[in-house]
Amino acid sequence: MDKKFTITSDIPSPAHICPFDQACSYLDAAGKELKLNQGLLEILSNPRKVVTVSIPVKRDNGEIQVLAGHRVQHCNVLGPFKGGIRFHPAVTLREVSALAMLMTWKCALLGIPYGGGKGGIAINPKNYSATELERISRRYISELIKDIGPSVDIPAPDMGTSAREMAWMMDTYSVNMGHAVPGVVTGKPLSIGGSLGREMATGRGVMIIVREALKNKGKSLEGIRIAIQGFGNVGGAAAELLHQAGAKIIAVSTGSGGVLAENGLDIQDLKAYQKENNRKILGYPQAKPISNAELLTLPCDVLIPAALENQITDENVNQIQANLIVEAANGPVTLEANLSLEARGVTVLPDILSNAGGVVVSYLEWVQGLSYLFWDEQKVNDEMESLMVKAYLKVIQESQNRKISPRLAAYVLGVGRVAQALNDRGLYP
Ligand SMILES: NC(=O)C1=CN([C@@H]2O[C@H](COP(=O)(O)OP(=O)(O)OC[C@H]3O[C@@H](n4cnc5c(N)ncnc54)[C@H](OP(=O)(O)O)[C@@H]3O)[C@@H](O)[C@H]2O)C=CC1
Numbered sequence: 023m024d025k026k027f028t029i030t031s032d033i034p035s036p037a038h039i040c041p042f043d044q045a046c047s048y049l050d051a052a053g054k055e056l057k058l059n060q061g062l063l064e065i066l067s068n069p070r071k072v073v074t075v076s077i078p079v080k081r082d083n084g085e086i087q088v089l090a091g092h093r094v095q096h097c098n099v100l101g102p103f104k105g106g107i108r109f110h111p112a113v114t115l116r117e118v119s120a121l122a123m124l125m126t127w128k129c130a131l132l133g134i135p136y137g138g139g140k141g142g143i144a145i146n147p148k149n150y151s152a153t154e155l156e157r158i159s160r161r162y163i164s165e166l167i168k169d170i171g172p173s174v175d176i177p178a179p180d181m182g183t184s185a186r187e188m189a190w191m192m193d194t195y196s197v198n199m200g201h202a203v204p205g206v207v208t209g210k211p212l213s214i215g216g217s218l219g220r221e222m223a224t225g226r227g228v229m230i231i232v233r234e235a236l237k238n239k240g241k242s243l244e245g246i247r248i249a250i251q252g253f254g255n256v257g258g259a260a261a262e263l264l265h266q267a268g269a270k271i272i273a274v275s276t277g278s279g280g281v282l283a284e285n286g287l288d289i290q291d292l293k294a295y296q297k298e299n300n301r302k303i304l305g306y307p308q309a310k311p312i313s314n315a316e317l318l319t320l321p322c323d324v325l326i327p328a329a330l331e332n333q334i335t336d337e338n339v340n341q342i343q344a345n346l347i348v349e350a351a352n353g354p355v356t357l358e359a360n361l362s363l364e365a366r367g368v369t370v371l372p373d374i375l376s377n378a379g380g381v382v383v384s385y386l387e388w389v390q391g392l393s394y395l396f397w398d399e400q401k402v403n404d405e406m407e408s409l410m411v412k413a414y415l416k417v418i419q420e421s422q423n424r425k426i427s428p429r430l431a432a433y434v435l436g437v438g439r440v441a442q443a444l445n446d447r448g449l450y451p
């Protein structure tokens with residue numbers, strides 16, 4: 023069902039589960055809990071600005087292709103729009119709009135002075151050479167040059183992008199401004215104002231949330247059996263840190279399949295194998311091959327979806343065996359599946375809490391850049407950990423006080439903070 027904000031040129035969500043509709047439903051539920059008025063909810067349901075640009079790119083073989091690049095700026099009541107840029111074939115404007123809205127609640131929940139934004143280009147980066155990707159990244163930022171900036175909108179990495187793309191984007195913006203502007207993007211390489219700890223930050227945040235959730239149940243990470251879908255920036259870092267902390271990572275997967283070792287995988291060794299085998303882990307000799315579908319339904323203590331949206335749906339929810347699901351990806355559990363898991367007593371810790379370590383360290387990177395003072399890694403990690411633990415405890419407290427799920431509690435806190443700011447500002451300038 024198309025709700026509220028409609029974009030006629032958009033492609034329907036491939037899985038027929040529209041991430042934007044889902045995001046609006048969570049917003050409505052939080053609005054109801056907070057007794058927000060309808061007008062306020064209307065403001066919060068609609069992105070402040072939606073930009074789609076054409077990106078003509080000359081392929082290495084001389085062919086010209088025109089790609090569509092999106093940037094959705096959902097809300098900037100608390101500070102500049104903030105959020106990653108995704109290069110993935112399934113990118114649509116509605117998906118980017120949903121992800122931008124999630125960023126607003128995430129930043130508000132974590133108490134960092136940002137609004138929410140997100141960008142994306144529907145390409146499979148594996149099908150493009152590094153020089154083609156550089157041309158695409160630079161043209162995308164050139165087209166958005168008037169819409170971004172260190173106090174306006176600050177992109178960062180997401181699926182399919184990394185410090186390399188951020189460096190090209192920062193350089194393009196800086197060349198256009200006539201001077202270096204490190205604060206225009208975060209997740210940059212250290213050489214141009216990146217922060218120590220950013221690369222592992224999202225995964226580290228996930229590890230902290232898993233650890234805190236287990237602590238809440240009177241358990242520790244030692245020997246806990248964990249399955250992780252996605253072995254990229256987030257899933258890979260979470261696997262490494264959880265493994266180091268004593269957990270047993272029994273299975274991980276990538277887009278081309280996964281691997282299972284009942285006694286636990288050696289994550290460093292698996293990462294080395296992945297590097298040598300063109301990012302694939304299938305074929306890793308010390309483990310059994312499994313499909314992504316099988317990984318999600320394995321008997322384990324903790325399930326960490328760290329890849330795409332809509333992975334746990336009403337089709338597989340009854341087979342999920344984990345008692346704790348920590349959403350490292352954005353939107354991996356559908357609304358219906360979430361209800362069903364809650365009814366079964368499975369704890370689901372939502373994306374806007376669990377994967378916030380990335381944007382928190384992006385914020386710390388931005389702060390370091392603006393103050394021309396760079397910190398050691400321990401300080402970055404400690405600051406991030408303190409914000410993550412504080413947010414986790416607030417969510418649990420809110421969930422207990424209101425007798426609502428942790429997801430709704432996280433939304434109530436995030437949406438409530440933005441609504442309060444909107445009211446205090448006189449309902450928008
Ligand atoms: N990067 C960040 O700082 C943040 C990321 N996130 C979220 O985390 C998630 C992952 O992002 P990130 O790790 O950066 O992305 P990456 O591109 O670094 O890694 C994505 C991983 O997911 C795998 N994957 C892709 N499709 C599937 C599939 N159908 N089934 C299983 N695995 C699949 C990829 O495999 P393959 O290599 O085969 O493509 C890869 O291992 C996204 O939802 C993103 O929005 C959230 C907060 C911050």
Ligand SMILES: O=C(O)CCC(=O)C(=O)O
Pocket residue numbers: 104105106107128176177178179180208209352377378380381382384
């Ligand atoms: O680091 C950032 O600014 C944004 C990260 C992001 O896109 C996300 O949290 O989903």
